[in-house]
Each structure stands twice: as structure tokens, then as C-alpha cells.
Amino acid sequence: MEARITLLPGDGIGPEIVEQAKRVLDTIAQKxxxxxxxxxxxxxxxxxxxxxxxxxAETLETCKASDAILLGAVGGPKWDDPSAKTRPEAxxxxxxKELGLFANLRPIKPYSELLDAxxxxxxxxxxxxxxxxxxxTGGIYFGESGRMEHPDGEKAFSVMTYTTxxxxxxxxxxxxxxxxxxxxxxxxxxxxxxxxxRLWRQVAADVVKNEFPDLEYDVVLVDAMxxxxxxxxxxxxxxxxxxxxxDILTDExxxxxxxxxxxxxxxxxxxxxxxxxxxxxxxxDIAGKGIANPLATILATAMLFRHSLNLETEATxxxxxxxxxxxxxxxxxxxxxxxxxxSTTEMGDCVIQELS
Amino acid sequence: MEARITLLPGDGIGPEIVEQAKRVLDTIAQKxxxxxxxxxxxxxxxxxxxxxxxxxAETLETCKASDAILLGAVGGPKWDDPSAKTRPEAxxxxxxKELGLFANLRPIKPYSELLDAxxxxxxxxxxxxxxxxxxxTGGIYFGESGRMEHPDGEKAFSVMTYTTxxxxxxxxxxxxxxxxxxxxxxxxxxxxxxxxxRLWRQVAADVVKNEFPDLEYDVVLVDAMxxxxxxxxxxxxxxxxxxxxxDILTDExxxxxxxxxxxxxxxxxxxxxxxxxxxxxxxxDIAGKGIANPLATILATAMLFRHSLNLETEATxxxxxxxxxxxxxxxxxxxxxxxxxxSTTEMGDCVIQELS
Ligand SMILES: CC(C)[C@H](C(=O)O)[C@@H](O)C(=O)O
Ligand SMILES: CC(C)[C@H](C(=O)O)[C@@H](O)C(=O)O
Numbered sequence: 001m002e003a004r005i006t007l008l009p010g011d012g013i014g015p016e017i018v019e020q021a022k023r024v025l026d027t028i029a030q031k032x033x034x035x036x037x038x039x040x041x042x043x044x045x046x047x048x049x050x051x052x053x054x055x056x057a058e059t060l061e062t063c064k065a066s067d068a069i070l071l072g073a074v075g076g077p078k079w080d081d082p083s084a085k086t087r088p089e090a091x092x093x094x095x096x097k098e099l100g101l102f103a104n105l106r107p108i109k110p111y112s113e114l115l116d117a118x119x120x121x122x123x124x125x126x127x128x129x130x131x132x133x134x135x136x137t138g139g140i141y142f143g144e145s146g147r148m149e150h151p152d153g154e155k156a157f158s159v160m161t162y163t164t165x166x167x168x169x170x171x172x173x174x175x176x177x178x179x180x181x182x183x184x185x186x187x188x189x190x191x192x193x194x195x196x197x198r199l200w201r202q203v204a205a206d207v208v209k210n211e212f213p214d215l216e217y218d219v220v221l222v223d224a225m226x227x228x229x230x231x232x233x234x235x236x237x238x239x240x241x242x243x244x245x246x247d248i249l250t251d252e253x254x255x256x257x258x259x260x261x262x263x264x265x266x267x268x269x270x271x272x273x274x275x276x277x278x279x280x281x282x283x284x285d286i287a288g289k290g291i292a293n294p295l296a297t298i299l300a301t302a303m304l305f306r307h308s309l310n311l312e313t314e315a316t317x318x319x320x321x322x323x324x325x326x327x328x329x330x331x332x333x334x335x336x337x338x339x340x341x342x343s344t345t346e347m348g349d350c351v352i353q354e355l356s
Numbered sequence: 357m358e359a360r361i362t363l364l365p366g367d368g369i370g371p372e373i374v375e376q377a378k379r380v381l382d383t384i385a386q387k388x389x390x391x392x393x394x395x396x397x398x399x400x401x402x403x404x405x406x407x408x409x410x411x412x413a414e415t416l417e418t419c420k421a422s423d424a425i426l427l428g429a430v431g432g433p434k435w436d437d438p439s440a441k442t443r444p445e446a447x448x449x450x451x452x453k454e455l456g457l458f459a460n461l462r463p464i465k466p467y468s469e470l471l472d473a474x475x476x477x478x479x480x481x482x483x484x485x486x487x488x489x490x491x492x493t494g495g496i497y498f499g500e501s502g503r504m505e506h507p508d509g510e511k512a513f514s515v516m517t518y519t520t521x522x523x524x525x526x527x528x529x530x531x532x533x534x535x536x537x538x539x540x541x542x543x544x545x546x547x548x549x550x551x552x553x554r555l556w557r558q559v560a561a562d563v564v565k566n567e568f569p570d571l572e573y574d575v576v577l578v579d580a581m582x583x584x585x586x587x588x589x590x591x592x593x594x595x596x597x598x599x600x601x602x603d604i605l606t607d608e609x610x611x612x613x614x615x616x617x618x619x620x621x622x623x624x625x626x627x628x629x630x631x632x633x634x635x636x637x638x639x640x641d642i643a644g645k646g647i648a649n650p651l652a653t654i655l656a657t658a659m660l661f662r663h664s665l666n667l668e669t670e671a672t673x674x675x676x677x678x679x680x681x682x683x684x685x686x687x688x689x690x691x692x693x694x695x696x697x698x699s700t701t702e703m704g705d706c707v708i709q710e711l712s
Contacts, residue, residue, distance in 0.1 A: 082547060082557065089548045119480045119586050140496075140516060145551035153520020156555035160496060160516060164509020190600075191438060192445045195501035199512035201438065226608035230475050230586065244546075248604055252582035 003309055004037040006066040006273075008059070011045040011079075011088065012282025013292035013344075014072025020294035020348030021070060021301050027355050028305070028314050039066075043095070044074025044088040044282075054091025060098055068308035069095075069275045070301060073282035096136050100269035102166070103173050104134040105303070106250045106279060107264070108233075110257035111326050114335060117258030120230065125256055127234040131181065132253060133174035134246025136267055138166045139196075141243045160196050162242065167203040169270065174240035175212040184216040184237035188225045188245055200242065222249070229253055254279050261293030261334045262326075264300035266307050274308040276300040290343045293332040295322055298351055321354035359665055360393040362422040362629075364415070367401040367435075367444065368638025369648035369700075370428025376650035376704030377426060377657050383708050384661070384670050395422075399451070400430025400444040400638075410447025416454055424664035425451075425631045426657060429638035452492050456625035458522070459529050460490040461659070462606045462635060463620070464589075466613035467682050470691060473614030476586065481612055483590040487537065488609060489530035490602025492623055494522045495552075497599045516552050518598065523559040525626065530596035531568040540572040540593035544581045544601055556598065578605070585609055610635050617649030617690045618682075620656035622663055630664040632656040646699045649688040651678055654707055677710035 007022060009015040022038060029036045041059040048054050054074070063069050074088040095101070108130040110118060118125045143159030171187065178185040187204040189197035201219055208217045220228065222245045228235065229252055241249060254263055263279040278296030286292055299322055306315035330350045333341040342350070363378060365371040378394060385392045397415040404410050410430070419425050430444040451457070464486040466474060474481045499515030527543065534541040543560040545553035557575055564573045576584065578601045584591065585608055597605060610619055619635040634652030642648055655678055662671035686706045689697040698706070 082554065087548065093549070119476055121475060121477055124475045141549055143513070147551060147555065150519050152522065153524075153559075154555055155517060155519045156552040157499070157515050157517040158550045158552045159513050161511060161513040163506050163511045166508065168509075190603075192443065193449070193497055194514045195503060196512040196514045198438065199503065199510055203509075223603045223607040226582070226604045227611045230608065230611040244600075245604075247546075247579045248582045248601075251579040252586065252608060255583045255586040 001309065001311070002035045003067040004039070004065065005304065006063050006069045007038055007040040008043040008069060008071040009040060010043055010072040010074040010282060011076050012073055012284045012287040014044070014074065014282055016287070016290065016292050016344050017278065017294040017297040018070060018072040020344060021297040023348050023352055024298050024301055024318060024355065027352050028318070031355065032311070032314055043071070043091050045076055045079040047091065048079055048086060048088065052086070054086055054088050055094045060095065063095065063099065063273060066273045068273050068304045070297070070304060071275055071277040072297065073278065073280065075282050076284040093141065095275065096267060097142065099272055099275065100137060101267035101275055102135060102137045102270070103170055103268045104136040104246065104250070105266045105268065106132040106134065106253070108132065108253045108256060111259060111262065111323070113326055114257065114259045114262070117335060117337060118256060119258060120256060124231070125233060128256060130233065130236045130253060131177055131238045132246065132250045133170055133177070133238065133240040134250055135166065135170045135242045138162055139243030160194070160244065162196050162200055164199070164203050167200050168207050171204045171207045171240055172211065174238050175208060175215060178215050178238035179212065182237035183214070184218070185212070186218045186220055186236055186239045188220050188222050188239060188241035188249065190222050190245070191219070192221060204240070225249055226252060229256070259335050260296075261332065262295045262299065264296050264303050266300070266303040268307060274304065276304040290345065291333050291341070292344050293334050294344050294347050295351075298322060317355060321351050324354050325350045357665065357667070358391045359423040360395070360421065361660070362419050362425045363394055363396040364399040364425060364427040365396060366399055366428040366430040366638060367432050368429055368640045368643040370400070370430065370638055372643070372646065372648050372700050373634065373650040373653040374426060374428040376700060377653040379704050379708055380654050380657055380674060380711065383711050384674070387711065388667070388670055399427070399447050401432055401435040403447065404435055404442060404444065408442070410442055410444050411450045416451065419451065419455065419629060422629045424629050424660045426653070426660060427631055427633035428653065429634065429636065431638050432640040449497065451631065452623060453498065455628055455631065456493060457623035457631055458491060458493040458626070459526055459624045460492040460602065460606070461622045461624065462488040462490065462609070464488065464609045464612060467615065467618065467679070469682055470613065470615045470618070473691060473693060474612060475614060476612060480587070481589060484612060486589065486592045486609060487533055487594045488602065488606045489526055489533070489594065489596040490606055491522065491526045491598045494518055495599030516550070516600065518552050518556055520555070520559050523556050524563050527560045527563045527596055528567065530594050531564060531571060534571055534594035535568065538593035539570070540574070541568070542574045542576055542592055542595045544576050544578050544595060544597035544605065546578050546601070547575070548577060560596070581605060582608060585612070615691050616652075617688065618651045618655065620652050620659050622656070622659040624663060630660065632660040646701065647689050647697070648700050649690050650700050650703055651707075654678060673711060677707050680710050681706045
């Protein structure tokens with residue numbers, strides 16, 4: 001097949017890890033006889049430096065005209081000044097909104113060889129296999145906000161809002177995934193306090209009852225979910241929630257396997273290109289040292305093949321190659337537990353060798 | 357001293373655990389020669405059943421005319437119907453607002469004898485000693501909210517809002533506590549996305565810079581904090597945050613010690629009575645069986661003596677008695693790890709014996 005996969009290397013370790021993922025793309029192209037065009041565009045802090053805009057119009061246009069997008073990571077202390085006119089995060093929020101990427105998928109599944117790297121006890125984390133669906137283009141992230149004078153100084157506000165349609169489409173996507181996995185769906189809200197959560201709970205229940213009566217369905221309050229994720233993570237299958245709650249819970253969840261460097265994520269819309277990235281950040285402290293773990297980004301390309309290009313064989317090939325590399329004991333510093341470690345490029349080599 | 361301590365036993369195991377705390381109050385009164393008046397009032401589900409109101413006017417009046425309030429727990433499946441006219445939680449939110457209890461304090465500190473009950477590995481949880489300050493009468497809990505017709509079905513909204521004054525007073529309280537503890541304060545927000553968090557960050561920084569320049573001060577994003585709490589909880593001292601983020605993070609934090617049944621909390625205003633309660637819920641599944649752990653409620657009375665009655669000696673006496681009881685190996689079922697366990701009343705006996 002022919003496909004255009006836009007690369008957004010970003011900041012910090014972004015370029016290093018995307019470089020390895022690009023090598024994996026090339027290997028897959030060769031092996032399975034695909035033609036991938038892979039333009040690379042500025043985004044994030046580097047784009048602010050060069051164009052004064054974290055998401056230049058040309059980058060956005062290229063992304064829109066793609067089949068899929070692979071992002072490294074954006075941000076860093078250099079662009080962290082809160083009084084700055086614009087910041088890397090603005091680029092991230094804008095690309096999500098512009099491309100309608102309303103569903104952020106984050107699988108949380110530990111590698112058995114790395115179980116000891118988890119901060120949780122083995123008996124707690126063992127068997128965990130969660131797929132999070134976080135709503136990504138609504139909620140308090142995109143509601144009205146502002147400031148005003150107030151007798152008590154200033155007053156600031158940010159509005160959390162959801163419509164029936166926004167809730168239904170993400171719940172539907174999550175429910176479909178649950179049907180193809182363990183058959184269990186958990187919706188997380190704060191319906192005992194928030195009106196917007198009460199609508200969420202009601203719409204979610206309707207969608208499940210009418211369209212997915214076969215699923216085991218449960219609702220959990222966000223505070224309780226923050227507890228359950230630590231005390232009994234293996235009880236969950238697919239978890240769906242709003243933008244803000246999802247931001248917090250998926251980051252909490254990302255700690256469980258003890259191997260952040262291996263967790264990918266996908267952001268999908270109803271049509272158009274999906275965006276794929278590692279869960280971890282731009283790690284400015286180790287940027288340029290050639291020691292970053294490229295596996296999460298490589299696993300993000302597997303998700304890209306699966307969800308945007310419908311190439312399941314290629315996706316599985318990558319995931320199995322990574323699994324074999326990890327099983328064989330190859331480790332970058334972040335997962336080496338102080339033991340012998342290899343470089344970013346060497347880790348790329350390992351995966352490519354397994355693929356060939 | 358003379359003091360009026362209003363008891364709100366509540367629902368589920370509430371009455372059983374408050375009964376033991378009341379025995380501790382009586383023991384302290386006798387030993388240190390205090391006169392405590394302890395009226396008991398309906399609140400929560402039982403108050404809905406009896407008066408159709410989770411916080412009857414008379415209960416509120418009695419609370420207002422008290423020096424402190426001791427709450428068991430409210431809620432249960434019986435009152436969980438989302439379409440019900442009123443729910444136990446409404447009583448909780450109302451009493452917080454009516455009494456101006458803007459600061460919720462939650463200490464998270466594992467007992468060394470119970471470290472193995474933590475879902476976290478020993479090397480991660482060891483040394484953890486966090487004091488959370490959650491803002492409790494503002495934020496999205498009390499902002500405007502509603503629903504409206506919308507082309508996409510219904511649209512619901514809930515407004516998160518904070519004023520300079522609301523932020524400054526909780527940060528000030530947290531900073532004072534930090535000064536008397538490890539000297540370290542962490543403020544948690546989502547300033548990279550939310551306008552209301554940007555005001556929070558700005559006001560917090562001003563308060564610390566102008567009034568607490570001696571503190572080690574840090575800001576952390578709420579999603580990152582959800583990660584750090586699991587991966588390096590012992591790095592934190594005092595943590596201050598808004599109502600919603602605090603709800604999630606303190607519940608996450610409450611899982612760390614592996615002994616929810618031992619964690620108390622205090623809700624304080626600028627004057628007037630404080631409200632003290634265990635962190636755990638009403639546990640309807642074990643209500644009436646006489647096996648609930650009364651220690652969190654007993655430790656809540658210690659906080660009550662310290663913060664509302666300024667009786668530090670009495671507070672410490674209770675905390676040390678509980679510590680000795682735990683060290684001696686006495687366990688209710690929730691912390692017995694399948695081993696020998698004692699009843700709610702027997703646990704009360706143990707503490708009282710240590711106090712006498
Ligand atoms: C950088 C930030 C705007 C972003 C978010 O909050 O969505 C990040 O935390 C994430 O989860 O992708
Ligand atoms: C019961 C509920 C309204 C309450 C809250 O969200 O504040 C509870 O979760 C808490 O933390 O005390």
C-alpha cells in the first residue's frame with residue numbers, strides 16, 4: 001500500500017526516538033512491500049523557536065493531508081515560562097482539536113519480564129491489562145475560560161462541558177473495543193457532584209444498554225478509580241472517561257507497569273489521520289545523549305499500522321519483535337535497573353533485526 | 357475545659373465506629389478532667405429516611421453551636437439512586453459550605469508494622485509522610501452548573517472557579533503547616549491547560565514568596581503528581597491543591613499505606629468548629645457486624661483535640677496509644693491480612709486500656 005505518515009519529532013529526546021521508529025517504518029515497508037512517504041515537520045518548542053508558533057500552518061496542512069501522524073514528544077524547560085505568549089502544549093491541544101482526535105487510547109499492560117520494575121507488588125500488578133479511552137477534544141480542556149475582577153482579588157474560571165454526542169461517540173468506541181477484548185467496560189465520572197458527569201453517566205448507560213447489552217458494564221467515581229488503579233488494577237478491562245479525569249488516571253496508570261518507556265498511545269478521530277506517540281515526555285535531561293528508550297515510539301507505530309492503516313499483520317509483527325527483544329534481555333538505561341544497558345540506536349537495531 | 361463535640365454517626369458502619377471514638381472521648385475527659393457535651397445528630401442517609409433531608413436544619417444548628425464535630429461516614433446503596441431528590445453527599449457538601457470548612461487536611465503516613473499491607477513495594481512506600489491540604493469549599497464542586505438543549509442532544513456544564521482570596525487562604529494554611537514539618541510545600545495544578553490553574557499558580561507563588569520565603573517550594577501538574585505519588589511518595593511533605601484535584605489525589609494517596617482503616621481527616625474553617633472523620637466510607641457490606649476498624653475515627657478525635665480544642669497533649673496521647681496498639685499486633689479484619697482479628701469493640705478496649 002501507499003501511505004503518507006507525517007513525522008513530528010518534536011523536542012528533547014523526540015528526534016532520537018522518532019529516528020528509530022522511522023527505521024522500523026522503513027523495514028516494514030521493505031518487508032511487506034509498502035510505499036511510505038514520511039515528511040517531517042516542526043512542532044512544539046522547536047517550532048516556537050523557528051516560527052513563533054508551536055503548530056505552524058504548514059505542519060497542520062501536512063498532517064491533514066496524511067494517513068497518519070507519528071509524534072515524538074514536545075516541551076521542555078526552555079519553553080516553560082508561564083508568561084510566554086505561546087507554549088508547546090498549545091500546539092498539542094490545537095492539533096487534537098483541528099484533526100478532531102476525540103479518542104485517546106492508552107493500553108496499560110506490563111511485560112512479564114519487567115514486572116519487578118513496577119512500584120506495585122508483583123501480586124497486585126500481575127495480570128493487569130487495561131485499555132483506557134480518554135475523551136480528548138472536549139471537557140474542561142476546551143470549555144470557555146477567563147478572568148475577571150472580583151471583590152476577593154481576581155476570579156478565574158474554566159468550564160467543563162460535554163454534549164450527548166461527544167459522550168456517546170467515545171463511549172461507543174470504548175464499548176466496541178471492550179467487545180473485542182475482555183467484554184468489560186468501566187465508565188468513570190464524578191456524578192455524585194458534577195452535573196456534567198450526571199449527563200455523562202446517563203448517556204453512557206443509554207449507549208451501553210441500547211447498543212452493547214452484551215457487555216459487563218460498571219460505573220466508578222473518579223476518586224474511587226484512583227484508588228482501585230493501585231489496589232486492584234487487574235480487575236479492569238476497558239475504561240472510558242472524560243478529558244481531565246483521563247489525563248490524571250492514564251498518567252497514574254502509566255506508572256503501574258514500571259516501564260513508561262514502553263507505553264504507546266493513539267489519538268483517533270471519526271475519520272482522517274490518527275496521531276500516535278509514546279506516553280512519556282520529551283525528557284530534556286537525557287536529550288542528545290543517545291540513551292532514550294525508543295520502544296514506546298516503535299510500539300506507537302504498531303498502533304498506527306493497526307488503527308490508521310488497517311495493517312494488523314504489520315502491527316503484530318512489530319509488537320512481537322519488541323516482546324522478543326525485551327524477553328532477550330535488551331535494556332535501555334530506563335529499564336535496566338542499574339544493569340547493563342544499550343543505546344537508543346542499538347535498541348532500534350535489536351527490533352529491526354527481529355523484524356527482518 | 358468544657359467543650360461541645362457534636363457527633364454525626366451517619367450510615368453503615370458510622371454508628372459503630374463513632375461509638376468507640378465516643379468511649380475514647382470519655383476516657384480523655386476523665387483522665388484530663390474535661391467536660392465534653394456530646395450531642396448526637398442525624399445526617400446522611402438516615403436523615404433522608406427520617407426527615408427527607410441529609411442535613412436537617414436542627415443538625416446544622418447544633419453543629420454551628422459546637423466547638424467541633426465528629427463524623428462517622430455517610431451514604432450507601434440504599435440512597436444511591438441517581439434520580440433521587442436528594443442524596444447523602446448533598447449533606448456533606450452543604451455542611452462544608454455552611455461551616456466554611458475550606459481546608460481538608462489528610463495525613464498520609466504508613467505505620468511501619470503495616471508496611472507489608474501496602475500495595476506498593478516496601479522500598480517505595482518507606483519513609484512516606486505527606487500532609488495533604490485540599491481546598492474544600494470552592495472549585496468545580498461549588499461553581500455554577502446546569503444543562504441546556506443543544507443541536508448535539510443535551511449539553512451539561514460545571515464551572516471550576518477560584519478567587520485570589522480562596523487560593524491564598526488555603527495555601528497560607530498549608531505553608532504554615534509545612535513550616536512546622538519538613539519545610540517543603542508542593543502546589544498541584546493544571547496550569548498548562550486551565551486558566552483557573554494559572555491564577556492558582558500565580559497566587560500560590562505570591563503567598564510563598566512574600567510570606568514563606570524560607571520554604572522549599574515546588575509546583576507539579578496534577579497528572580504528573582498522580583504518577584509521583586506512586587513512584588516516589590516519600591519525596592513530598594505538604595501538598596496543597598484545589599477541590600477536584602484534591603479529591604482524586606488524596607484518595608489515591610490513601611491507598612499507599614495499605615491501611616485505609618487508620619487514616620483520619622480534618623476539615624477546618626477560619627473560625628468556628630472543625631469537622632473530623634475517617635477517610636474511609638460507610639462500608640455498608642460490613643455494617644452491623646461489629647468488625648469495622650474504629651482506629652481512623654479514633655485518630656480523627658486526636659486531630660479534633662489538636663486543631664479545634666488546642667489540646668496537644670491529649671491528641672498525642674491518643675496517637676501514641678493507637679501506635680502502641682498497632683505495634684502490639686492488635687488487628688481488626690481489614691488489617692489482619694487473613695490472620696487473627698478482633699472486633700470493633702475489642703479494638704476500642706485496646707485503645708482505652710493504653711490510654712488509662
Ligand atoms: C501537555 C498536556 C497539555 C497534555 C494534556 O494534559 O492533555 C498531556 O498531559 C497529555 O496527557 O497528553
Ligand atoms: C462524597 C463526595 C461528595 C466527597 C467529595 O467528593 O468531596 C468524598 O469523595 C470526599 O472526598 O469527601
